[in-house]
Amino acid sequence: MTQNSQQGAEAADTSAPIAIEVEGLAKRYGDFEAVRGISFQVRAGEVVGFLGPNGAGKTTTMRMLTGFIPPSDGVARIAGHDTFSDSIAARRAIGYLPETPPLYPEMTPRSYVDFVAKLKDVPRGRRSAAVDRALELCGLTDVRHREIRQLSKGYRQRVGLAQAIVHEPAVLVLDEPTVGLDPIQIREIRALIRDLAATGGQTVILSTHILAEVDAICQRVVLIDRGRKVLDQSLAELKAGGASLEEVFARAIAVDEAAVSFQAAGADGTTGTAGAPGADTAPGAGNGAAE
Amino acid sequence: MRHITTIASRELRSLFVSPVAYVVLTIWSVIAGTFFLASLIGFQEEMIQYQQYQMLQRIEEMNLNDHLIEPFIGSMWVILLFLLPAITMGLISTEKANGTDELLLTSPISIWEIVLGKFFAGVGFVTVMTAIVGFFLGILFVYGEPELGKTLTGLACLLLVSVTYVAVGVFASSVTRNQLIAFILTFVLLLLLGMMLPFMVQITMSGSGMGQDSGLASAVTWMSTGSHVDHMLQGLVDTSDLAYFAIASAVFLLLSKTVIESARWR
Numbered sequence: 001m002t003q004n005s006q007q008g009a010e011a012a013d014t015s016a017p018i019a020i021e022v023e024g025l026a027k028r029y030g031d032f033e034a035v036r037g038i039s040f041q042v043r044a045g046e047v048v049g050f051l052g053p054n055g056a057g058k059t060t061t062m063r064m065l066t067g068f069i070p071p072s073d074g075v076a077r078i079a080g081h082d083t084f085s086d087s088i089a090a091r092r093a094i095g096y097l098p099e100t101p102p103l104y105p106e107m108t109p110r111s112y113v114d115f116v117a118k119l120k121d122v123p124r125g126r127r128s129a130a131v132d133r134a135l136e137l138c139g140l141t142d143v144r145h146r147e148i149r150q151l152s153k154g155y156r157q158r159v160g161l162a163q164a165i166v167h168e169p170a171v172l173v174l175d176e177p178t179v180g181l182d183p184i185q186i187r188e189i190r191a192l193i194r195d196l197a198a199t200g201g202q203t204v205i206l207s208t209h210i211l212a213e214v215d216a217i218c219q220r221v222v223l224i225d226r227g228r229k230v231l232d233q234s235l236a237e238l239k240a241g242g243a244s245l246e247e248v249f250a251r252a253i254a255v256d257e258a259a260v261s262f263q264a265a266g267a268d269g270t271t272g273t274a275g276a277p278g279a280d281t282a283p284g285a286g287n288g289a290a291e
Numbered sequence: 292m293r294h295i296t297t298i299a300s301r302e303l304r305s306l307f308v309s310p311v312a313y314v315v316l317t318i319w320s321v322i323a324g325t326f327f328l329a330s331l332i333g334f335q336e337e338m339i340q341y342q343q344y345q346m347l348q349r350i351e352e353m354n355l356n357d358h359l360i361e362p363f364i365g366s367m368w369v370i371l372l373f374l375l376p377a378i379t380m381g382l383i384s385t386e387k388a389n390g391t392d393e394l395l396l397t398s399p400i401s402i403w404e405i406v407l408g409k410f411f412a413g414v415g416f417v418t419v420m421t422a423i424v425g426f427f428l429g430i431l432f433v434y435g436e437p438e439l440g441k442t443l444t445g446l447a448c449l450l451l452v453s454v455t456y457v458a459v460g461v462f463a464s465s466v467t468r469n470q471l472i473a474f475i476l477t478f479v480l481l482l483l484l485g486m487m488l489p490f491m492v493q494i495t496m497s498g499s500g501m502g503q504d505s506g507l508a509s510a511v512t513w514m515s516t517g518s519h520v521d522h523m524l525q526g527l528v529d530t531s532d533l534a535y536f537a538i539a540s541a542v543f544l545l546l547s548k549t550v551i552e553s554a555r556w557r
Binding site: 063066067068069070088089091092094096098100101102103104105106107111115116118119120121163 | 293294297298301304305308309389390391392393394395396397398399400401555556
Protein backbone atom coordinates (compact mmCIF):
# COMPACT_ATOMS: atom_id res chain seq x y z
CA MET A 1 0.00 0.00 0.00
CA THR A 2 2.85 2.29 0.85
CA GLN A 3 4.51 1.62 -2.45
CA ASN A 4 1.30 2.18 -4.36
CA SER A 5 0.44 5.44 -2.70
CA GLN A 6 3.98 6.64 -3.25
CA GLN A 7 3.77 5.84 -6.90
CA GLY A 8 0.40 7.57 -7.14
CA ALA A 9 1.69 10.70 -5.47
CA GLU A 10 4.77 10.63 -7.67
CA ALA A 11 2.58 10.67 -10.76
CA ALA A 12 0.29 13.43 -9.50
CA ASP A 13 3.25 15.42 -8.29
CA THR A 14 3.59 18.04 -10.98
CA SER A 15 -0.12 18.76 -11.45
CA ALA A 16 -1.09 19.12 -7.78
CA PRO A 17 -1.33 22.67 -6.45
CA ILE A 18 1.43 23.96 -4.21
CA ALA A 19 0.42 23.61 -0.56
CA ILE A 20 3.53 24.94 1.15
CA GLU A 21 5.78 27.51 -0.42
CA VAL A 22 8.86 28.79 1.35
CA GLU A 23 11.06 31.49 -0.14
CA GLY A 24 14.32 32.65 1.41
CA LEU A 25 13.03 32.09 4.92
CA ALA A 26 15.47 33.32 7.56
CA LYS A 27 15.46 33.80 11.31
CA ARG A 28 18.05 35.70 13.27
CA TYR A 29 18.30 35.90 17.03
CA GLY A 30 20.69 38.76 17.58
CA ASP A 31 23.94 37.64 15.96
CA PHE A 32 22.89 34.03 15.74
CA GLU A 33 21.32 32.95 12.47
CA ALA A 34 19.10 29.97 13.24
CA VAL A 35 17.73 29.73 9.70
CA ARG A 36 19.52 31.30 6.73
CA GLY A 37 17.42 31.61 3.65
CA ILE A 38 15.63 28.30 3.11
CA SER A 39 13.44 27.81 0.03
CA PHE A 40 11.35 24.82 -0.95
CA GLN A 41 7.90 23.85 -2.15
CA VAL A 42 5.55 21.07 -1.18
CA ARG A 43 2.69 20.01 -3.42
CA ALA A 44 -0.72 19.02 -2.10
CA GLY A 45 -0.87 15.43 -0.92
CA GLU A 46 2.89 15.08 -0.54
CA VAL A 47 4.54 13.78 2.61
CA VAL A 48 7.85 15.54 3.10
CA GLY A 49 10.45 14.69 5.67
CA PHE A 50 12.25 17.65 7.15
CA LEU A 51 15.58 16.29 8.25
CA GLY A 52 18.64 17.60 9.95
CA PRO A 53 20.93 17.22 12.92
CA ASN A 54 19.92 18.72 16.26
CA GLY A 55 20.12 22.48 16.17
CA ALA A 56 19.90 22.63 12.39
CA GLY A 57 16.87 24.93 12.52
CA LYS A 58 14.03 22.46 11.98
CA THR A 59 11.85 23.66 14.83
CA THR A 60 12.52 27.31 14.05
CA THR A 61 11.51 26.77 10.42
CA MET A 62 8.33 24.97 11.44
CA ARG A 63 7.46 27.73 13.87
CA MET A 64 7.78 30.24 11.06
CA LEU A 65 5.63 28.03 8.81
CA THR A 66 2.86 27.97 11.38
CA GLY A 67 3.10 31.67 12.11
CA PHE A 68 4.16 31.18 15.73
CA ILE A 69 7.21 33.36 15.15
CA PRO A 70 7.59 35.89 12.35
CA PRO A 71 10.50 35.34 9.95
CA SER A 72 13.36 37.84 9.93
CA ASP A 73 13.41 37.54 6.18
CA GLY A 74 11.61 35.75 3.39
CA VAL A 75 8.05 34.48 3.11
CA ALA A 76 6.16 31.29 3.79
CA ARG A 77 2.80 30.59 2.15
CA ILE A 78 0.35 27.94 3.24
CA ALA A 79 -2.27 27.10 0.60
CA GLY A 80 -1.46 30.45 -1.00
CA HIS A 81 -1.83 32.48 2.21
CA ASP A 82 1.16 34.38 3.52
CA THR A 83 1.77 33.22 7.09
CA PHE A 84 2.53 36.75 8.13
CA SER A 85 0.33 39.18 6.19
CA ASP A 86 -2.61 36.78 5.80
CA SER A 87 -1.93 34.81 8.92
CA ILE A 88 -5.46 33.97 10.06
CA ALA A 89 -6.29 32.28 6.75
CA ALA A 90 -2.92 30.51 6.73
CA ARG A 91 -3.36 29.30 10.29
CA ARG A 92 -6.83 28.00 9.51
CA ALA A 93 -5.28 25.72 6.87
CA ILE A 94 -2.70 24.28 9.26
CA GLY A 95 -2.71 21.52 11.82
CA TYR A 96 0.35 21.82 13.99
CA LEU A 97 1.95 19.46 16.45
CA PRO A 98 4.74 21.38 18.19
CA GLU A 99 7.85 19.78 19.61
CA THR A 100 6.18 19.51 23.01
CA PRO A 101 2.48 18.74 22.61
CA PRO A 102 0.55 21.83 23.80
CA LEU A 103 -1.66 20.12 26.39
CA TYR A 104 -3.65 21.24 29.41
CA PRO A 105 -2.90 18.48 31.94
CA GLU A 106 -6.11 18.98 33.90
CA MET A 107 -8.38 18.42 30.88
CA THR A 108 -9.54 15.16 29.36
CA PRO A 109 -8.59 14.32 25.75
CA ARG A 110 -12.25 14.71 24.76
CA SER A 111 -12.70 18.17 26.27
CA TYR A 112 -9.26 19.27 25.10
CA VAL A 113 -9.77 18.27 21.47
CA ASP A 114 -13.23 19.84 21.63
CA PHE A 115 -11.65 23.08 22.86
CA VAL A 116 -9.18 23.05 19.98
CA ALA A 117 -11.99 22.33 17.52
CA LYS A 118 -13.73 25.49 18.74
CA LEU A 119 -10.52 27.50 18.37
CA LYS A 120 -10.11 26.20 14.83
CA ASP A 121 -13.69 27.15 13.88
CA VAL A 122 -15.05 23.66 13.26
CA PRO A 123 -18.79 24.36 12.68
CA ARG A 124 -20.88 23.52 15.73
CA GLY A 125 -23.02 20.93 13.96
CA ARG A 126 -20.01 18.90 12.90
CA ARG A 127 -17.84 19.49 15.94
CA SER A 128 -18.80 16.53 18.09
CA ALA A 129 -18.35 14.12 15.19
CA ALA A 130 -15.04 15.71 14.20
CA VAL A 131 -13.71 15.40 17.73
CA ASP A 132 -14.75 11.74 18.00
CA ARG A 133 -13.21 11.04 14.62
CA ALA A 134 -9.87 12.61 15.59
CA LEU A 135 -9.84 10.70 18.88
CA GLU A 136 -10.61 7.47 17.11
CA LEU A 137 -7.98 7.95 14.40
CA CYS A 138 -5.37 8.51 17.08
CA GLY A 139 -6.51 5.54 19.14
CA LEU A 140 -7.71 7.61 22.07
CA THR A 141 -11.31 6.49 22.30
CA ASP A 142 -10.67 4.34 25.38
CA VAL A 143 -8.91 7.07 27.36
CA ARG A 144 -10.97 10.03 26.18
CA HIS A 145 -12.42 10.73 29.63
CA ARG A 146 -9.19 10.33 31.60
CA GLU A 147 -7.20 13.35 32.70
CA ILE A 148 -4.35 14.10 30.31
CA ARG A 149 -1.90 14.34 33.21
CA GLN A 150 -2.52 10.64 33.95
CA LEU A 151 -1.71 9.54 30.42
CA SER A 152 1.60 8.08 29.33
CA LYS A 153 3.94 10.04 27.09
CA GLY A 154 2.85 8.06 24.06
CA TYR A 155 -0.80 8.84 24.67
CA ARG A 156 -0.05 12.51 25.22
CA GLN A 157 1.76 12.59 21.90
CA ARG A 158 -1.36 11.11 20.31
CA VAL A 159 -3.57 13.70 21.98
CA GLY A 160 -1.26 16.30 20.41
CA LEU A 161 -1.75 14.66 17.05
CA ALA A 162 -5.55 14.46 17.50
CA GLN A 163 -5.52 18.18 18.22
CA ALA A 164 -3.62 18.81 14.97
CA ILE A 165 -6.02 16.87 12.74
CA VAL A 166 -9.40 17.68 14.31
CA HIS A 167 -10.28 20.44 11.83
CA GLU A 168 -9.06 18.39 8.85
CA PRO A 169 -6.48 20.95 7.81
CA ALA A 170 -5.04 21.01 4.31
CA VAL A 171 -1.53 21.04 5.70
CA LEU A 172 -0.13 19.15 8.66
CA VAL A 173 3.05 20.42 10.29
CA LEU A 174 4.40 17.81 12.69
CA ASP A 175 7.49 18.46 14.76
CA GLU A 176 8.96 15.06 15.63
CA PRO A 177 5.61 13.27 15.81
CA THR A 178 6.94 9.89 16.93
CA VAL A 179 9.36 10.99 19.61
CA GLY A 180 8.85 9.17 22.89
CA LEU A 181 6.60 6.48 21.47
CA ASP A 182 7.16 2.74 21.70
CA PRO A 183 7.78 0.78 18.48
CA ILE A 184 4.18 -0.33 18.10
CA GLN A 185 2.82 3.17 18.64
CA ILE A 186 5.40 4.48 16.18
CA ARG A 187 4.11 2.07 13.58
CA GLU A 188 0.52 3.12 14.22
CA ILE A 189 1.27 6.83 14.04
CA ARG A 190 3.25 6.37 10.82
CA ALA A 191 0.39 4.40 9.30
CA LEU A 192 -2.00 7.16 10.38
CA ILE A 193 0.12 9.89 8.77
CA ARG A 194 0.35 7.87 5.55
CA ASP A 195 -3.41 7.37 5.54
CA LEU A 196 -4.12 11.04 6.11
CA ALA A 197 -2.03 11.91 3.08
CA ALA A 198 -3.24 9.06 0.88
CA THR A 199 -6.98 9.14 1.58
CA GLY A 200 -7.53 12.60 3.02
CA GLY A 201 -5.26 14.31 0.48
CA GLN A 202 -3.57 16.16 3.31
CA THR A 203 -0.12 17.58 2.84
CA VAL A 204 2.30 16.62 5.56
CA ILE A 205 5.63 18.09 6.51
CA LEU A 206 7.26 16.36 9.45
CA SER A 207 10.57 16.86 11.10
CA THR A 208 12.59 13.96 12.39
CA HIS A 209 16.11 12.75 12.72
CA ILE A 210 15.19 9.11 12.37
CA LEU A 211 16.12 8.01 8.87
CA ALA A 212 13.93 4.91 9.06
CA GLU A 213 10.96 7.21 9.56
CA VAL A 214 11.72 9.07 6.37
CA ASP A 215 12.02 5.78 4.57
CA ALA A 216 8.70 4.59 5.98
CA ILE A 217 6.43 7.55 5.29
CA CYS A 218 8.01 10.28 3.22
CA GLN A 219 8.04 10.73 -0.53
CA ARG A 220 10.53 13.52 -0.44
CA VAL A 221 13.29 14.77 1.83
CA VAL A 222 14.43 18.27 2.62
CA LEU A 223 17.69 18.09 4.52
CA ILE A 224 18.90 21.14 6.40
CA ASP A 225 22.11 21.77 8.26
CA ARG A 226 23.11 24.88 10.19
CA GLY A 227 20.04 26.67 9.00
CA ARG A 228 20.56 26.00 5.32
CA LYS A 229 19.04 23.57 2.88
CA VAL A 230 21.63 21.07 1.71
CA LEU A 231 19.45 18.53 -0.06
CA ASP A 232 15.95 18.42 -1.57
CA GLN A 233 15.13 15.25 -3.43
CA SER A 234 12.50 12.57 -3.78
CA LEU A 235 13.13 9.38 -1.91
CA ALA A 236 12.93 7.35 -5.11
CA GLU A 237 15.75 9.40 -6.65
CA LEU A 238 17.86 9.11 -3.53
CA LYS A 239 17.48 5.36 -3.45
CA ALA A 240 18.18 5.03 -7.16
CA GLY A 241 21.76 6.10 -6.48
CA GLY A 242 22.29 2.79 -4.70
CA ALA A 243 23.80 4.27 -1.57
CA SER A 244 21.94 3.97 1.76
CA LEU A 245 20.11 7.01 3.09
CA GLU A 246 22.64 7.34 5.88
CA GLU A 247 25.50 7.62 3.42
CA VAL A 248 23.66 10.13 1.27
CA PHE A 249 22.82 12.37 4.22
CA ALA A 250 26.22 12.09 5.85
CA ARG A 251 27.80 13.06 2.54
CA ALA A 252 25.47 16.02 2.01
CA ILE A 253 26.18 17.35 5.49
CA ALA A 254 29.93 16.79 5.07
CA VAL A 255 29.87 18.71 1.80
CA ASP A 256 27.98 21.51 3.51
CA GLU A 257 30.44 21.67 6.36
CA ALA A 258 33.37 21.71 3.98
CA ALA A 259 31.73 24.57 2.10
CA VAL A 260 31.17 26.48 5.31
CA SER A 261 34.77 26.12 6.46
CA PHE A 262 36.01 26.93 2.96
CA GLN A 263 33.86 30.05 2.99
CA ALA A 264 35.09 31.03 6.41
CA ALA A 265 38.69 30.58 5.26
CA GLY A 266 38.12 32.49 2.04
CA ALA A 267 36.68 35.47 3.95
CA ASP A 268 34.95 37.00 0.90
CA GLY A 269 33.14 33.75 0.24
CA THR A 270 32.78 34.21 -3.49
CA THR A 271 33.43 30.62 -4.50
CA GLY A 272 32.55 28.38 -1.60
CA THR A 273 28.88 27.70 -2.32
CA ALA A 274 29.20 25.41 -5.33
CA GLY A 275 28.97 22.20 -3.31
CA ALA A 276 25.90 23.19 -1.35
CA PRO A 277 22.70 23.67 -3.34
CA GLY A 278 20.57 26.52 -2.12
CA ALA A 279 23.24 27.71 0.24
CA ASP A 280 23.23 31.23 1.52
CA THR A 281 26.18 33.31 0.39
CA ALA A 282 26.53 35.18 3.66
CA PRO A 283 29.55 33.75 5.48
CA GLY A 284 27.96 34.33 8.94
CA ALA A 285 30.39 34.90 11.74
CA GLY A 286 28.87 32.54 14.29
CA ASN A 287 29.15 29.35 12.21
CA GLY A 288 31.45 27.47 14.50
CA ALA A 289 29.48 28.35 17.59
CA ALA A 290 26.14 27.42 16.02
CA GLU A 291 25.96 23.82 17.19
CA MET B 292 -15.12 37.03 18.86
CA ARG B 293 -16.77 33.79 20.02
CA HIS B 294 -13.26 32.52 20.70
CA ILE B 295 -13.29 34.82 23.73
CA THR B 296 -16.02 32.69 25.31
CA THR B 297 -14.18 29.52 24.32
CA ILE B 298 -10.99 30.66 26.02
CA ALA B 299 -12.74 32.18 29.04
CA SER B 300 -14.85 29.11 29.75
CA ARG B 301 -11.90 26.74 29.39
CA GLU B 302 -9.89 28.90 31.77
CA LEU B 303 -12.71 29.03 34.32
CA ARG B 304 -13.16 25.27 34.20
CA SER B 305 -9.44 24.78 34.73
CA LEU B 306 -9.48 27.28 37.60
CA PHE B 307 -12.25 25.36 39.30
CA VAL B 308 -10.51 22.00 39.06
CA SER B 309 -7.42 23.51 40.69
CA PRO B 310 -7.21 23.84 44.46
CA VAL B 311 -6.18 27.52 44.15
CA ALA B 312 -9.71 28.63 43.30
CA TYR B 313 -11.18 26.86 46.31
CA VAL B 314 -8.46 28.01 48.68
CA VAL B 315 -9.01 31.60 47.58
CA LEU B 316 -12.80 31.36 47.80
CA THR B 317 -12.60 29.72 51.22
CA ILE B 318 -10.25 32.34 52.63
CA TRP B 319 -12.35 35.08 51.06
CA SER B 320 -15.57 33.70 52.57
CA VAL B 321 -14.07 33.19 56.01
CA ILE B 322 -12.57 36.68 56.07
CA ALA B 323 -15.79 38.20 54.72
CA GLY B 324 -17.75 36.38 57.45
CA THR B 325 -15.36 37.49 60.16
CA PHE B 326 -15.29 41.12 59.03
CA PHE B 327 -19.04 41.14 58.61
CA LEU B 328 -19.54 39.84 62.13
CA ALA B 329 -16.98 42.26 63.53
CA SER B 330 -18.62 45.22 61.77
CA LEU B 331 -21.99 44.09 63.05
CA ILE B 332 -20.78 43.83 66.65
CA GLY B 333 -18.98 47.16 66.33
CA PHE B 334 -22.15 48.78 65.04
CA GLN B 335 -24.13 47.33 67.92
CA GLU B 336 -21.65 48.47 70.56
CA GLU B 337 -21.56 51.95 69.13
CA MET B 338 -25.34 52.13 69.36
CA ILE B 339 -25.30 50.90 72.96
CA GLN B 340 -22.69 53.48 73.90
CA TYR B 341 -24.65 56.32 72.37
CA GLN B 342 -27.75 55.11 74.17
CA GLN B 343 -25.91 55.02 77.51
CA TYR B 344 -24.72 58.59 77.08
CA GLN B 345 -28.09 59.69 75.71
CA MET B 346 -26.49 61.01 72.53
CA LEU B 347 -29.74 60.93 70.65
CA GLN B 348 -28.53 62.94 67.71
CA ARG B 349 -25.71 60.44 67.12
CA ILE B 350 -28.15 57.56 67.23
CA GLU B 351 -30.23 59.31 64.65
CA GLU B 352 -27.22 59.62 62.38
CA MET B 353 -26.28 55.96 62.66
CA ASN B 354 -27.28 53.87 59.68
CA LEU B 355 -26.30 50.52 58.26
CA ASN B 356 -24.95 51.93 55.03
CA ASP B 357 -22.43 54.40 56.36
CA HIS B 358 -21.46 52.62 59.54
CA LEU B 359 -21.47 48.98 58.52
CA ILE B 360 -21.61 48.36 54.78
CA GLU B 361 -19.10 51.02 53.79
CA PRO B 362 -16.32 49.93 56.19
CA PHE B 363 -17.09 46.28 55.43
CA ILE B 364 -16.65 46.65 51.68
CA GLY B 365 -13.69 48.93 52.30
CA SER B 366 -11.87 46.21 54.21
CA MET B 367 -12.79 43.52 51.68
CA TRP B 368 -11.18 45.68 49.05
CA VAL B 369 -7.90 45.49 50.98
CA ILE B 370 -8.17 41.69 51.24
CA LEU B 371 -8.66 41.63 47.48
CA LEU B 372 -5.18 43.08 47.01
CA PHE B 373 -3.74 39.95 48.63
CA LEU B 374 -6.00 37.27 47.19
CA LEU B 375 -6.57 38.35 43.62
CA PRO B 376 -2.97 37.84 42.46
CA ALA B 377 -3.32 34.13 43.32
CA ILE B 378 -6.15 33.85 40.81
CA THR B 379 -4.67 35.90 37.99
CA MET B 380 -1.04 34.79 38.28
CA GLY B 381 -1.51 31.72 36.10
CA LEU B 382 -3.83 33.20 33.48
CA ILE B 383 -1.20 33.62 30.77
CA SER B 384 2.02 32.45 32.44
CA THR B 385 0.86 28.81 32.59
CA GLU B 386 0.12 28.88 28.86
CA LYS B 387 3.77 29.69 28.32
CA ALA B 388 4.96 27.14 30.86
CA ASN B 389 2.77 24.39 29.32
CA GLY B 390 3.72 25.33 25.77
CA THR B 391 0.03 25.85 25.04
CA ASP B 392 0.77 29.41 23.93
CA GLU B 393 2.09 27.75 20.79
CA LEU B 394 -1.38 26.28 20.21
CA LEU B 395 -3.19 29.56 20.87
CA LEU B 396 -0.85 31.65 18.74
CA THR B 397 -1.02 29.27 15.78
CA SER B 398 -4.81 29.02 15.90
CA PRO B 399 -6.91 31.29 13.69
CA ILE B 400 -7.64 33.67 16.55
CA SER B 401 -6.39 37.15 17.35
CA ILE B 402 -4.26 38.11 20.33
CA TRP B 403 -7.11 40.34 21.50
CA GLU B 404 -9.32 37.28 21.73
CA ILE B 405 -6.74 35.54 23.91
CA VAL B 406 -6.29 38.55 26.19
CA LEU B 407 -10.02 39.21 26.51
CA GLY B 408 -10.77 35.53 27.05
CA LYS B 409 -8.34 35.48 29.96
CA PHE B 410 -9.71 38.77 31.24
CA PHE B 411 -13.31 37.57 31.23
CA ALA B 412 -12.35 34.35 32.96
CA GLY B 413 -10.93 36.49 35.76
CA VAL B 414 -14.02 38.70 35.68
CA GLY B 415 -16.17 35.59 36.09
CA PHE B 416 -14.19 34.61 39.14
CA VAL B 417 -14.32 38.01 40.85
CA THR B 418 -18.06 38.10 40.18
CA VAL B 419 -18.32 35.02 42.40
CA MET B 420 -16.20 36.79 45.03
CA THR B 421 -18.43 39.86 44.90
CA ALA B 422 -21.51 37.67 45.14
CA ILE B 423 -20.17 36.19 48.39
CA VAL B 424 -19.88 39.69 49.84
CA GLY B 425 -23.36 40.39 48.46
CA PHE B 426 -24.66 37.34 50.31
CA PHE B 427 -23.55 38.78 53.66
CA LEU B 428 -25.06 42.15 52.83
CA GLY B 429 -28.29 40.34 51.95
CA ILE B 430 -28.54 39.20 55.56
CA LEU B 431 -28.84 42.86 56.58
CA PHE B 432 -31.91 43.20 54.42
CA VAL B 433 -33.56 40.36 56.30
CA TYR B 434 -33.11 41.99 59.72
CA GLY B 435 -32.79 45.69 58.92
CA GLU B 436 -33.51 48.32 56.34
CA PRO B 437 -30.35 49.46 54.59
CA GLU B 438 -30.68 51.65 51.55
CA LEU B 439 -30.77 49.37 48.52
CA GLY B 440 -29.32 51.84 46.02
CA LYS B 441 -26.36 52.71 48.17
CA THR B 442 -25.69 49.05 48.95
CA LEU B 443 -25.73 48.12 45.30
CA THR B 444 -23.41 51.01 44.50
CA GLY B 445 -21.00 49.65 47.09
CA LEU B 446 -21.12 46.18 45.57
CA ALA B 447 -20.73 47.60 42.07
CA CYS B 448 -17.71 49.50 43.32
CA LEU B 449 -16.15 46.30 44.67
CA LEU B 450 -16.83 44.55 41.37
CA LEU B 451 -15.36 47.42 39.32
CA VAL B 452 -12.21 47.49 41.43
CA SER B 453 -11.88 43.72 41.11
CA VAL B 454 -12.33 43.85 37.35
CA THR B 455 -9.67 46.54 37.05
CA TYR B 456 -7.32 44.46 39.18
CA VAL B 457 -7.97 41.44 36.97
CA ALA B 458 -6.72 43.49 34.03
CA VAL B 459 -3.58 44.30 36.04
CA GLY B 460 -3.21 40.59 36.82
CA VAL B 461 -3.57 39.61 33.16
CA PHE B 462 -0.78 42.03 32.32
CA ALA B 463 1.55 40.75 35.07
CA SER B 464 0.83 37.20 33.99
CA SER B 465 1.68 38.00 30.39
CA VAL B 466 5.22 39.17 31.09
CA THR B 467 6.54 35.94 32.60
CA ARG B 468 6.22 32.17 32.45
CA ASN B 469 6.74 31.94 36.21
CA GLN B 470 3.59 32.06 38.34
CA LEU B 471 5.41 33.26 41.44
CA ILE B 472 6.88 36.22 39.60
CA ALA B 473 3.44 36.99 38.19
CA PHE B 474 1.99 36.85 41.70
CA ILE B 475 4.57 39.22 43.17
CA LEU B 476 4.39 41.62 40.24
CA THR B 477 0.59 41.74 40.44
CA PHE B 478 0.73 42.33 44.18
CA VAL B 479 3.25 45.15 43.85
CA LEU B 480 1.28 46.79 41.04
CA LEU B 481 -1.96 46.53 43.02
CA LEU B 482 -0.35 48.02 46.11
CA LEU B 483 1.05 50.89 44.07
CA LEU B 484 -2.18 51.47 42.22
CA GLY B 485 -4.38 50.89 45.23
CA MET B 486 -2.75 52.85 47.99
CA MET B 487 0.92 53.68 47.61
CA LEU B 488 0.73 56.23 44.81
CA PRO B 489 -0.92 59.06 46.79
CA PHE B 490 1.42 58.48 49.75
CA MET B 491 4.48 58.58 47.57
CA VAL B 492 3.36 61.80 45.97
CA GLN B 493 2.62 63.38 49.34
CA ILE B 494 6.07 62.47 50.60
CA THR B 495 7.91 63.83 47.56
CA MET B 496 5.70 66.91 47.46
CA SER B 497 6.26 67.86 51.07
CA GLY B 498 9.98 67.25 50.57
CA SER B 499 10.20 69.53 47.57
CA GLY B 500 8.00 72.13 49.17
CA MET B 501 5.42 72.03 46.39
CA GLY B 502 1.79 72.52 47.17
CA GLN B 503 -0.20 69.37 47.66
CA ASP B 504 -2.95 70.59 45.43
CA SER B 505 -0.70 70.97 42.43
CA GLY B 506 -1.81 69.43 39.14
CA LEU B 507 0.58 66.52 39.45
CA ALA B 508 -0.62 65.59 42.91
CA SER B 509 -4.24 65.55 41.91
CA ALA B 510 -3.42 63.63 38.74
CA VAL B 511 -1.61 60.95 40.73
CA THR B 512 -4.40 60.81 43.25
CA TRP B 513 -6.82 60.31 40.39
CA MET B 514 -4.64 57.44 39.17
CA SER B 515 -4.94 55.51 42.42
CA THR B 516 -7.94 53.27 42.93
CA GLY B 517 -8.23 54.25 46.58
CA SER B 518 -9.71 57.69 45.99
CA HIS B 519 -12.34 56.31 43.61
CA VAL B 520 -13.26 53.51 45.99
CA ASP B 521 -13.75 55.99 48.84
CA HIS B 522 -15.85 58.17 46.63
CA MET B 523 -18.06 55.38 45.34
CA LEU B 524 -18.50 53.77 48.74
CA GLN B 525 -20.14 56.98 49.90
CA GLY B 526 -22.77 56.21 47.32
CA LEU B 527 -21.52 58.87 44.95
CA VAL B 528 -20.94 57.70 41.41
CA ASP B 529 -19.67 60.14 38.88
CA THR B 530 -18.34 59.63 35.42
CA SER B 531 -14.80 60.36 36.55
CA ASP B 532 -14.85 57.21 38.71
CA LEU B 533 -16.38 55.07 35.98
CA ALA B 534 -13.96 56.48 33.43
CA TYR B 535 -11.09 55.66 35.75
CA PHE B 536 -11.99 51.98 35.97
CA ALA B 537 -12.61 51.73 32.23
CA ILE B 538 -9.37 53.48 31.31
CA ALA B 539 -7.23 51.55 33.81
CA SER B 540 -8.62 48.19 32.58
CA ALA B 541 -8.16 49.16 28.95
CA VAL B 542 -4.58 50.32 29.51
CA PHE B 543 -3.52 47.09 31.19
CA LEU B 544 -5.27 44.91 28.62
CA LEU B 545 -3.61 46.86 25.84
CA LEU B 546 -0.26 46.39 27.56
CA SER B 547 -0.90 42.63 27.83
CA LYS B 548 -1.70 42.41 24.14
CA THR B 549 1.46 44.35 23.28
CA VAL B 550 3.60 42.13 25.49
CA ILE B 551 2.27 38.92 23.91
CA GLU B 552 2.67 40.33 20.43
CA SER B 553 6.21 41.58 20.95
CA ALA B 554 7.32 38.34 22.62
CA ARG B 555 6.98 36.62 19.23
CA TRP B 556 9.60 38.91 17.73
CA ARG B 557 12.27 37.94 20.20
